[in-house]
Amino acid sequence: MKKIGLYFTLILFSLFLSNCSDPCKDIDCNNGTCDDGTCICDDGFTGANCDTELRAPFLGTFEGDLDCPDAPFDLGMVGFGSLTVITEGDPDDIFGIVITTPSLPFSLFSTGTIDGNSLTLASTSTEIDLSGIPDNPLPFDSLPITTTGSGELDGDNIVMTVNIIIPLLGTISCTSVLTRL
Numbered sequence: 001m002k003k004i005g006l007y008f009t010l011i012l013f014s015l016f017l018s019n020c021s022d023p024c025k026d027i028d029c030n031n032g033t034c035d036d037g038t039c040i041c042d043d044g045f046t047g048a049n050c051d052t053e054l055r056a057p058f059l060g061t062f063e064g065d066l067d068c069p070d071a072p073f074d075l076g077m078v079g080f081g082s083l084t085v086i087t088e089g090d091p092d093d094i095f096g097i098v099i100t101t102p103s104l105p106f107s108l109f110s111t112g113t114i115d116g117n118s119l120t121l122a123s124t125s126t127e128i129d130l131s132g133i134p135d136n137p138l139p140f141d142s143l144p145i146t147t148t149g150s151g152e153l154d155g156d157n158i159v160m161t162v163n164i165i166i167p168l169l170g171t172i173s174c175t176s177v178l179t180r181l
Contacts, residue, residue, distance in 0.1 A: 044094030053089065055114040057153055058097055061086050062178035066162065071172045073137055083108070085178055105129070108147055108162075119151035119158065156180045 023037030032041040032050030041050035053059075062085045084103035090096030090111065099109040099121070106129075111122045124147050131141040149162035158178040165171050 042094075053094065054116075055089060055095060055097060057117075057156075058112075058114055058119055058158065059087050059089060061181045062158060063181055064157075064160075064176040064178040066174050066176045068164070068172050068174035071174075072169055083176060083178065085109075087112075109149070112151075117153040119153075119160075121147070121149040121151070121162070123148045151178075 024034035027034045027037060027039065028049060029039035029041075030049050030051045031045040032039045034040075039048060039050050041047070044054050046052050046054055062083075064083055064085075066081060066083050082103060083101060086100045086102065087097045090098050093113075095114050097112045097114065097119075099112055101108040106126045107124060108126075109121050110124045113120050113122070126145060126147075128143040128145060129141070130136050130138060130143055144167060146165040147162060148165070149160055151158045151160040153159075154177075157180065160176045160178060162174045162176065163171050164174060
């Protein structure tokens with residue numbers, strides 16, 4: 001009878017130990033921590049193993065036309081029109097992106113911030129050189145501009161609203177659907 005009690009105690013003890021195994025033992029949460037077998041992602045990451053950046057859909061090379069129906073002059077003459085936009089992750093901000101516009105002779109944007117499916121473009125100021133434009137309709141050789149804007153993901157596209165602020169001329173509102181290349 002003592003042997004049966006000892007075997008029963010050993011069986012209960014081994015069952016107890018087998019139920020106490022670490023549910024996170026074989027879980028790699030990359031950019032997060034494991035809690036009872038489930039990954040809890042750090043800010044800016046998602047996925048079963050926290051291996052996808054939330055900003056990933058915004059990163060890459062995009063192309064689209066800038067439509068500015070209320071512009072007081074043809075913006076194509078100063079480089080606006082068809083846009084190529086390259087976005088990369090900001091190494092200092094998991095929600096930030098760095099933006100370049102290689103299709104333009106000036107920087108239209110510099111940085112942006114991601115919040116879910118939304119993008120907010122930081123205000124960027126630059127000056128456009130007009131001295132080489134034949135038949136320049138403007139009475140000056142350079143044009144200071146400030147751009148602001150926002151965007152939303154629509155599938156693989158970014159639908160943008162851009163405001164171009166030109167002193168003396170006011171604000172020109174533009175839209176663009178940027179398609180991933």
